[in-house]
Amino acid sequence: MKKTYFITGGCGFIGSNFVHYLMEQELVERVVNLDKLTYAGNPANLKQYDNDRRYHFIHGDICDKKIVEQIFDQYKPDYLVNFAAESHVDRSIGKPEDFIQTDIFGAFTLLEAARKHGLERFIQISTDEVYGSIVSGSFRETDPLMPRNPYSASKAGADRLAYSYYATYKVPVIITRASNNYGPYQYPEKLIPLFVTNAMEDKPLPLYGDGKNVRDWLYVEDHCRAIQFVIEKGAVGEVYNIGGGNELMNVEITRTILEHLGKPESLIRYVDDRLGHDRRYSLNCEKLNKLGWRPVHVFEQAIKDTIDWYREHEDWWRPLKTGEYLEYYKTHYKTLS
Ligand SMILES: NC(=O)c1ccc[n+]([C@@H]2O[C@H](COP(=O)([O-])OP(=O)(O)OC[C@H]3O[C@@H](n4cnc5c(N)ncnc54)[C@H](O)[C@@H]3O)[C@@H](O)[C@H]2O)c1
The missing domain is CATH 3.90.25.10 (UDP-galactose 4-epimerase, domain 1)
Structure with missing residues (x-):
């Protein structure tokens, strides 16, 4: 059956790569992209879909309960993938407020709407930075979170808030923690x-x-494949590390x-x-590897x-x-x- 995806932050780096990835797939009925178009959001990344009836762009804020509710009412999404975030560590050190607002309160607004309306999967895009730094060895999904800057702390807040909506309300949340992405369309x-x-x-x-x-460096297309893989094969309430296996x-x-x-x-x-x-980030990705996912790009x-x-x-x-x-x-x- 064809599915409707509700993507947030789809005009940013990873979000726009994920929209391109979805638009190539026949089993995608519709892609609804809610983006505030901050300095990091660029509609030019997706301009080829301006007249594509499968793609719907909505300019708005994930913290805006009314817009989020309208999207659930109108499009009845099967899957929500929350990419929207303030994402630059340096900016979070200079001005943390926007990070707390979008990364935590925005995730809360989306989770509340998902709780009310229901959906098949809520994917919270978290990051390897929530674990903090590691001298040797690699972090597993069960390791404690020790974020050390306002960006990673706000992402950790959203990560655990998303989990709490699974544990408390049975919202079908899956959390992914990927390493540094590289590829086209990065600000x-x-x-x-x-x-x-x-x-x-x-x-x-x-x-x-x-x-x-x-x-650790992960090619963005491998990340997109991993997100789709987790939607199909991942278990609700679980966290999955996604790494490229390239520490440099x-x-x-x-x-x-x-x-x-x-x-x-x-x-x-x-x-x-x-x-x-x-100093160093490092992920142990055995959990996802055991399910059958591996990066394909060298x-x-x-x-x-x-x-x-x-x-x-x-x-x-x-x-x-x-x-x-x-x-x-x-x-x-x-x-x-
Ligand atoms: N870039 C990486 O290496 C990396 C690695 C792991 C995880 N992540 C996570 O992946 C996600 C995407 O990262 P990215 O590098 O593509 O970020 P980005 O900064 O390139 O894009 C963020 C997008 O979110 C939008 N946005 C910001 N605030 C919003 C709001 N309040 N409402 C709606 N839209 C809003 C922006 O306009 C932009 O289009 C983030 O959640 C980030 O924490 C990134």
């Missing part, structure tokens, strides 16, 4: 698109601290970018470290494809690197050398 404030586009313009690449913070230091990613673009390492600028910067190729995508889509990122973003960039990255 150029995050490490990979920022460094690729800066390097293309021969501008400095501001690398935090000693550059040795470790992240930030300086290694930076060198890969420079090498692929044929740019010199002298573009690297070591800058003051982020406050409370988590990092060495997918990172080149990603760099090439930004190289070939200057018309997409250039307008984003002016105005408000530029002001923010100037005040937040103090060059050390």
Whole structure:
């Protein structure tokens, strides 16, 4: 049977990739995308569906109970996937309020509507950052959450609130905790698109601290497949880690970018470290692997494809690197050398 998906934050990086993924599938009846269009939301990511009767864009806030209720009434979604969030750690350190509002109160508004109207699955997109930093080994889903900045703390709040709606009200919630995504349509404030586009313009690449913070990298299309997999095969009330199996230091990613673009390492600028910067994230993904999911993209190729995508889509990122973003960039990255 064909299904209706209610996507929130579908104009952002992962959300828009997920909408593209869904629109290629025959068993999708309709995709309803509720997005507030913050600085990170870009309707250009999905403009090809403007006249597609399967795609419905609604401009609005997930904290707005009235709009959320209207969507449930009108479209009767089978699945809700909550991507909408303030997502940039640096911004959460500067101005936490928006994070508490959207990431926690927004999730609450959606969960309340789901409780009232009912649906088949409520997928809360959480993050590996809720576990905090780990020196060695990898976090399992049962490990305690130790978020260390306002972004990860607000995501942890939403993660556990979603679980409470399963435990208390039997809302069919599943929570996913993915590692760092990379791929097309990522706003150029995050490490990979920022460094690729800066390097293309021969501008400095501001690398935090000693550059040795470790992240696991997951290609966004693998993440999209994992979300769909969890909808079909996951158990309600469960948490699933989703990792790419590619742990790298930030300086290694930076060198890969420079090498692929044929740019010199002298573009690297070591800058003051982020406050409370988590040293390493690492996920144990056995639980999802045992169900049968594995990433299919090989990092060495997918990172080149990603760099090439930004190289070939200057018309997409250039307008984003002016105005408000530029002001923010100037005040937040103090060059050390
Ligand atoms: N990017 C990553 O590496 C990563 C990794 C793991 C988990 N996540 C999670 O995945 C989700 C998507 O991340 P992303 O990188 O695509 O984020 P993003 O910042 O690129 O996009 C967020 C989207 O949400 C929208 N939005 C923000 N506030 C809203 C509100 N109040 N109501 C409706 N829409 C609103 C924005 O307009 C934007 O389109 C987030 O929940 C994030 O925490 C991201």
